[in-house]
Amino acid sequence: QVQLVETGGGLVQAGDSLRLSCAASGYNFDDYAMGWFRQAPGKEPEFVASASYGGGVTYYSESVEGRFTISRDNARNTVYLQMNSLKPEDTALYYCVRDRLATAIRRGRYDSRGQGTQVTISS
Numbered sequence: 001q002v003q004l005v006e007t008g009g010g011l012v013q014a015g016d017s018l019r020l021s022c023a024a025s026g027y028n029f030d031d032y033a034m035g036w037f038r039q040a041p042g043k044e045p046e047f048v049a050s051a052s053y054g055g056g057v058t059y060y061s062e063s064v065e066g067r068f069t070i071s072r073d074n075a076r077n078t079v080y081l082q083m084n085s086l087k088p089e090d091t092a093l094y095y096c097v098r099d100r101l102a103t104a105i106r107r108g109r110y111d112s113r114g115q116g117t118q119v120t121i122s123s
Helices: 102-106
Strands: 003-007 010-013 018-025 033-039 046-051 058-060 068-073 078-083 092-099 117-122
Touching (some): 018 033, 018 092, 018 117, 033 068, 033 078, 046 068, 046 102, 058 068, 058 102
Parallel strands (some): 010 117
Antiparallel strands (some): 003 018
16 A cells, blocks of 8 residues: 655754655556655645656745755655755644645645654744
8 A cells, every 4th residue: 555654853953954764665656746744733734846757856835945955766666855044833733645746735635645754943
């Protein structure tokens, strides 16, 4: 079955960087767009970034544009989220998702998600 497993979260200080990874299995990774969402306590889930099946087309939320970069390695069935210049407001549970279209992920649609990895930014 489809499995998405995130790693790389942790506790860092404001201004630091983190790289999240999401390892996919159970399906043909190349056939799907991938994305990242986050959810802070007491808040609704928020779209962060998505990438097309080849990685050539990417989308970002305004809140992370210019600081975060999504990429994927189809040979390793893995999608990454490089997060730079982290802010306390980036604190959330981050989880990866898949859908056929990166634009659909941007609109909040996906058919599978991982359990997530916690990112905490101290000020």
